[in-house]
Amino acid sequence: MLFTNSFSDSDVLRYVNEMASFIKAQREAFAPQAAPLSPEEMAAFKPFFSEAILNTTQFCKKTDGPVETPDFVKELNDRGIAISLERMEAVTLMDVVVSYRDLGPHIRFHELVHAVQYQKLGLKQFANKYVRGLLTRGSYEKIPLEASAHLLEEKFAKNPSEIFSVEADVQRWINENKF
Numbered sequence: 001m002l003f004t005n006s007f008s009d010s011d012v013l014r015y016v017n018e019m020a021s022f023i024k025a026q027r028e029a030f031a032p033q034a035a036p037l038s039p040e041e042m043a044a045f046k047p048f049f050s051e052a053i054l055n056t057t058q059f060c061k062k063t064d065g066p067v068e069t070p071d072f073v074k075e076l077n078d079r080g081i082a083i084s085l086e087r088m089e090a091v092t093l094m095d096v097v098v099s100y101r102d103l104g105p106h107i108r109f110h111e112l113v114h115a116v117q118y119q120k121l122g123l124k125q126f127a128n129k130y131v132r133g134l135l136t137r138g139s140y141e142k143i144p145l146e147a148s149a150h151l152l153e154e155k156f157a158k159n160p161s162e163i164f165s166v167e168a169d170v171q172r173w174i175n176e177n178k179f
């Protein structure tokens, strides 16, 4: 089913803007409570990420449940799009990762991939590609930005000693226009 048919260009633009504003506001709210990776985690992730990403991405555990679902997500759900902030283990808001439970290394890896995507695309373009991916594919798991993060997370989980560059991989997806 092609979901894009039921969304007008102005709908899409509005969702992109609302998502970007939501990310920005939530990032500001959680940044003061966020902390960097531990030295052990930095060492474990070093073969895969740049120092800049590892040094600037901060993590924050929210103790009172998942991030509150914004109105535009409720509206998308009503229109048949499958996405739930409550089902996510963590959400990456540019350089701040918010979770509501302790995260294992592979989930942290996944969120760091999103941090690289933000760094390379910028907030506006990230939101644009995320929303368009969601509306074209119809569900969260199929958004190319998510599928890519998931693939790299799996690759890392399967064999953490097999080194690869997340930034090179994200750049390749950008160059090939796959997001």
Ligand SMILES: [Zn+2]
Pocket (backbone or CB within 6 Å): 110, 114, 146, 149
């Ligand atoms: Zn993700």
